[in-house]
Amino acid sequence: MPETPARRVVIAGASGLIGSALADSLRNDGVEVVSLVRHAPSAPHERQWLQDAAPLDPDVIAGADAVVCLNGASIGHFPWTPSYKSTLLWSRVTPTRTLAAAVRALGDDAPALVNASATGFYGSQPGVELTESSPRGRGLLVDICVDWEAAARDAGDKARVALLRTAPVVHEQGVLKPLLLLTKLGISGPIGRGTQVWPWISLDDEVRAIRHVIDSDIDGPVNLTGPTRATANDLGFALARRMNRPFVLRAPIWGVKLALGTDATEALLTSDADVKPTVLNETGFSFTHRTVEDAVASAVPAAG
Numbered sequence: 001m002p003e004t005p006a007r008r009v010v011i012a013g014a015s016g017l018i019g020s021a022l023a024d025s026l027r028n029d030g031v032e033v034v035s036l037v038r039h040a041p042s043a044p045h046e047r048q049w050l051q052d053a054a055p056l057d058p059d060v061i062a063g064a065d066a067v068v069c070l071n072g073a074s075i076g077h078f079p080w081t082p083s084y085k086s087t088l089l090w091s092r093v094t095p096t097r098t099l100a101a102a103v104r105a106l107g108d109d110a111p112a113l114v115n116a117s118a119t120g121f122y123g124s125q126p127g128v129e130l131t132e133s134s135p136r137g138r139g140l141l142v143d144i145c146v147d148w149e150a151a152a153r154d155a156g157d158k159a160r161v162a163l164l165r166t167a168p169v170v171h172e173q174g175v176l177k178p179l180l181l182l183t184k185l186g187i188s189g190p191i192g193r194g195t196q197v198w199p200w201i202s203l204d205d206e207v208r209a210i211r212h213v214i215d216s217d218i219d220g221p222v223n224l225t226g227p228t229r230a231t232a233n234d235l236g237f238a239l240a241r242r243m244n245r246p247f248v249l250r251a252p253i254w255g256v257k258l259a260l261g262t263d264a265t266e267a268l269l270t271s272d273a274d275v276k277p278t279v280l281n282e283t284g285f286s287f288t289h290r291t292v293e294d295a296v297a298s299a300v301p302a303a304g
Contacts, residue, residue, distance in 0.1 A: 005029065006065035006214050012036040012049070012095055013070030013116070017173045018166075021207045022068065034064070050095060056102040064111040066214045067103060069152070071095035072116060075141070076177060080264045085140065092116070092148045100155040110159035114213055115152035117163045119199040119225055119275045121145040126196070126272040132165070132221040132279050141267040149221070160219045167199035167225035167275060168268075169206055170295035176239060180300075183240050189249035191256060194233035196272040199225040202295035204288050209277075212285050222279040229274055230292035238296040244303035 009026055013019040014035040023033045036049045036056075049056050061067050073091040077084065096115055103110045122130045123137015136142055149163050168175035182188040201209070201224055209224045233247075240247035257265045277285070289295040 008032040008064045010034045010061050010064045010067045019070045025207050058102045058105040066112040066114050068114045069099050070116045079261045093151045096151040103159045104156040112160040113155045114162045117165045119165050119167045122273045124271040130275045140263045162213045163221040165223045167201045171203045171299045183245050186245050191251045191269050192253045195231050197274045198232050199275040201226050202289040223277045225275045225277050228291045238293045242300050
């Protein structure tokens with residue numbers, strides 16, 4: 001039976017990389033998009049929220065096919081001071097908890113809650129193929145993801161709750177951002193051994209996968225990650241080749257930890273996690289970019 005496309009979607013975090021691309025994609029197909037914003041509304045489709053501790057009026061999301069929550073401070077901001085670690089957690093859990101309460105208040109008429117999470121849920125588990133049924137890992141980002149997902153589940157058992165365990169997005173404003181300058185300067189190379197497996201996904205497939213989740217009956221965790229295994233070296237070399245630059249200067253782990261801190265280094269750079277998009281594959285999703293090389297080629301103009 002064909003899926004029925006969404007007609008109205010509420011998005012929290014619509015100004016970010018993923019949120020803005022998702023909103024544009026939906027609107028281009030005639031879907032009404034309502035954006036939840038923290039500033040005073042400046043357009044008819046905007047609704048203000050997260051003012052002090054005030055709850056979200058359930059009427060704001062009533063009648064929507066889905067509510068998509070993509071809020072969260074950037075994990076690419078360094079260093080991770082104790083204060084910023086608190087921000088990483090607060091900026092994810094508080095909006096999610098607020099939306100979940102509004103969804104729960106609508107009872108049988110509740111829209112689906114499609115909530116961000118991350119492949120960071122699995123931590124570093126070398127040599128293991130990780131699916132949605134795999135256990136949590138250990139580490140700071142793992143703990144944040146666990147609390148994040150628990151907040152979403154507070155939407156109750158009458159709402160469909162999908163948890164988007166998203167991989168780092170291969171885009172100039174995503175996982176490639178800190179690598180582009182180093183590569184352009186010709187000083188990129190393996191990070192540590194470089195053979196650690198990094199989950200990844202293109203922005204196009206990220207948006208298409210979220211829409212797939214919205215328009216289906218998927219609930220629970222769903223890994224939004226590319227279908228082909230890639231190492232840190234695979235990504236770095238693909239970028240260097242695309243920019244016609246060398247990929248030879250190895251970054252020692254002690255130096256990376258000195259620059260970024262231990263938590264950030266272990267969570268983002270030395271973590272080894274072979275995350276599989278099992279639910280997407282089993283529900284008929286078709287990837288546009290099947291390899292990390294394809295994703296890099298789509299995201300970065302070729303050097304002249």
